[in-house]
Amino acid sequence: MRHARRRVVRRVTRLAAVGGLLLGGTLVTRAVASEPAGVSAVPYSSARAAAGTGTDLVARLGASRTAGSWVGDDGRTVVAVTDRRAADEVRRAGAEPKLVRHSLRDLRSATRTLRAAPRVTGTAWAVDYRSNEVVVRGDRTVSAADWSRLTEVADGIGGFVRMERTEGTFTTRLNGARPILSTAGRCSAGFNVTDGRTEYILTAGHCGPDGSVWFTDDRARGQIGTTVGRSFPGDDYSLVRYDGGRAGAGADVVAVGDGKGVRITGLADPAVGQRVFRSGSTTGLRDGQVTALGATVNYPEGTVGGLIETNVCAEPGDSGGPLFSEGVALGVTSGGSGDCRTGGTTYFQPVTTALSELGVKLIVSAPAGAGASTPPSSAPAGQGAAGPGTPTPADGPDAATLLARLADPRAVGPGLLVIAGSLIALVATRWIRTEQDRKAYRRYYSATWG
Numbered sequence: 001m002r003h004a005r006r007r008v009v010r011r012v013t014r015l016a017a018v019g020g021l022l023l024g025g026t027l028v029t030r031a032v033a034s035e036p037a038g039v040s041a042v043p044y045s046s047a048r049a050a051a052g053t054g055t056d057l058v059a060r061l062g063a064s065r066t067a068g069s070w071v072g073d074d075g076r077t078v079v080a081v082t083d084r085r086a087a088d089e090v091r092r093a094g095a096e097p098k099l100v101r102h103s104l105r106d107l108r109s110a111t112r113t114l115r116a117a118p119r120v121t122g123t124a125w126a127v128d129y130r131s132n133e134v135v136v137r138g139d140r141t142v143s144a145a146d147w148s149r150l151t152e153v154a155d156g157i158g159g160f161v162r163m164e165r166t167e168g169t170f171t172t173r174l175n176g177a178r179p180i181l182s183t184a185g186r187c188s189a190g191f192n193v194t195d196g197r198t199e200y201i202l203t204a205g206h207c208g209p210d211g212s213v214w215f216t217d218d219r220a221r222g223q224i225g226t227t228v229g230r231s232f233p234g235d236d237y238s239l240v241r242y243d244g245g246r247a248g249a250g251a252d253v254v255a256v257g258d259g260k261g262v263r264i265t266g267l268a269d270p271a272v273g274q275r276v277f278r279s280g281s282t283t284g285l286r287d288g289q290v291t292a293l294g295a296t297v298n299y300p301e302g303t304v305g306g307l308i309e310t311n312v313c314a315e316p317g318d319s320g321g322p323l324f325s326e327g328v329a330l331g332v333t334s335g336g337s338g339d340c341r342t343g344g345t346t347y348f349q350p351v352t353t354a355l356s357e358l359g360v361k362l363i364v365s366a367p368a369g370a371g372a373s374t375p376p377s378s379a380p381a382g383q384g385a386a387g388p389g390t391p392t393p394a395d396g397p398d399a400a401t402l403l404a405r406l407a408d409p410r411a412v413g414p415g416l417l418v419i420a421g422s423l424i425a426l427v428a429t430r431w432i433r434t435e436q437d438r439k440a441y442r443r444y445y446s447a448t449w450g
Contacts (some may be wrong), residue, residue, distance in 0.1 A: 017441065020115040053077040053095055054271070061086050063104040068129030071273035080104075080129055100132040102160045110134045110157045111296065115305075117153045119298055122145045122170055124347070126295035126309045128162075129272055135292075137166045137345070139337055157172055157344060168337035168344060172206040172236075179281035179317065180214045180224055180240070182207075188281040188321035190332035191264060191351065193239070193360040197230055199247040202226065202354060202362075203320030204332055205232030206301060214240055219356040229358060233302025236334040237354035238320075252365040254322045257284035263365040264322075267329040267351050269293075270308055276325045278310075278348075280318025283340045288312030297347050299335060307347040313340040323348045329362055 054069025054077045067080035078097035087097035107127045111134060114125055122141040127134055136154060138147050147165075154161035180189050180203070187207035193200050201214075201224070208214075208227050216222035223243055230238030242248075253261040256279045270276060270290045277287045292309035308323065308331050323331035331348030338344015355362060421450045 010325065017311055027383050035251060054079050057090055057093055057095060058104065061089065063108070065103065067100050067102060067107060067132055068105045068127065068272070069095075070129050071271050073273075080132060080134055102132050102158075106158075107132075110161055111294075113157055114150075114153065114161075115296065115303075117150065119303060120150055121298050121300050123150065124170055124295060124297040124345075126292035128221060128292055131162070132160060134161045136161060137164045137170075137337075139166050139169045141169055156398055165175065166337050166345065167342065168339070170335060170337050171316075172204065172301065172335040179216070180207075180320075181217065182212045182214050186281065186317045187319045188279070188317065188333065189240075189254075190320050190322045191254065191329050192247045192363040193355065193358075194363055195360045198245040199242050199251060199363065200228070200360065201242070201247075202332060202351070202358075202360075203240060204334055205230040205236045205238040206299075206334070207238060207320050212240075231357065234297065234306045235353065235357065236305070236349040236356070237332060241356055241359070242339070247363070251363045254279060254324065262270055262324065263327055264324065264329050264362065265327040265365050267355070267362045268351050269350060270325070270330045272322075274325060276310060276312065276323055276330060278312045278314065278318070278321060278323050278333060280314060280321035282315045282317035283313065286312050286314070286340060288346075291345075295347055297335065304334060304347075304349075306353060307334055307348065310345070310346050310348065312346050313338060313344050314346040315339050320351065323351075327365075395403075 011342045014298055019424060054071075057077075057079050058066045058069055061079075061081070065086045067082065069077060069079045072078045079090045079095050079097055080100045081097045082100060082103050084099070087099060090097035090257040090373070109180065110425060111125060111127065114136065117266060120138070120142060122139040123136060125136040134157075136150065138150070142150075149164075151163055154163055167377050180187055180201070185207070187203055190202045190204070208228050210230060210232075212227040214226070215226040218223060225240045225242045228239050228241045232238070250261070252264050254264060255261050256277075262277075262279075270293070272290050272293060274290050276290055279285050288311040290308060290310050294305070295307040296303065296305040297307060310323075312323075314321075314333055314336055317333065318333050321333045322329065329351045331350050332354070333348050334347045336344055336346035351362065
């Protein structure tokens with residue numbers, strides 16, 4: 001009877017182990033499948049030098065002989081050119097030429113024609129340097145008739161205007177990444193800036209009109225400040241003046257979630273092809289790639305131009321949050337389509353444009369030349385000091401955080417743990433059976449020869 005029970009236990013254990021292997025394999029497969037597609041983009045440190053080379057070459061060769069520049073997947077500068085002599089000059093400068101049909105002058109003329117056409121809410125366009133096209137996108141709110149009329153405009157421009165329908169709706173993301181709330185809704189703080197006397201939050205212009213009062217919660221407690229200047233539509237930026245005129249300790253840090261922060265060390269314009277990060281109060285830290293510059297979006301509230309186009313996702317409440325790379329401030333979240341489950345397109349107001357128009361300077365962790373000021377020396381409590389662009393835990397992850405990560409169905413870790421446990425169970429049952437057989441063998445022959 002005891003032997004029968006042992007056999008049943010061993011069989012159940014083996015079946016459970018085999019089931020565990022299958023379950024673990026399924027978890028790993030689903031986790032890998034659910035991971036977002038890898039971003040073939042280069043970090044900002046490499047992109048900045050490459051972008052400078054490309055910009056210089058485009059300016060020197062002219063808009064009729066070039067069609068933009070970008071950073072290739074290998075980090076090299078790529079310049080689109082319209083003739084072989086220009087290609088030779090690009091090679092001599094150490095960059096990679098790409099011969100294209102349409103010049104930058106042609107592409108810019110196309111965008112001017114689109115802007116002059118009757119406005120269609122729910123559309124956006126940008127110049128795609130890599131494909132040498134102007135890409136026009138229409139969301140699900142655009143009627144068939146409006147889309148047909150816009151397509152006729154595109155056809156009249158030429159074959160280098162590509163029409164695309166997109167999922168979702170182009171909306172502003174109203175609902176430093178820290179949440180700020182007013183009667184207009186919830187937004188995210190972007191970067192801290194100063195005019196030399198008073199300190200402000202730079203955020204999105206659509207977040208609220210002048211005079212909007214901002215709080216740290218939805219019960220109107222913990223007043224932060226008041227909107228004192230904005231531009232929207234046209235642009236999408238605004239200033240929130242801190243109550244008391246000071247941001248406090250850690251004005252040079254943007255939050256990225258889980259008690260982490262990133263020190264902001266400077267500002268710049270991004271390059272097409274570079275890897276960027278966005279932080280927001282709804283979806284936290286997300287990354288992706290710059291896909292175009294100078295984009296135009298026709299929101300329901302109005303048209304905004306000169307935006308940075310990316311494939312980073314965002315959701316309502318992320319509006320105004322910071323876009324940066326390696327601690328360099330690039331933009332604040334304006335709007336887009338899609339979400340962080342299915343992906344989407346997100347647009348950002350360039351920081352350089354906003355600061356120039358507002359007459360303020362970015363607060364950074366160290367002097368970084370024009371447009372920067374010396375910040376307070378310490379980070380806010382709970383954020384910790386992070387290296388440029390490197391989020392760092394303040395006190396290390398707690399048990400709840402680790403448990404949440406292990407339980408995340410999108411993580412590979414749970415599947416690997418299940419597989420490892422199942423293998424151990426299989427080996428253990430095999431070893432136990434072998435050991436029992438050996439003991440039975442010894443007992444049998446001991447009784448036979450003893």
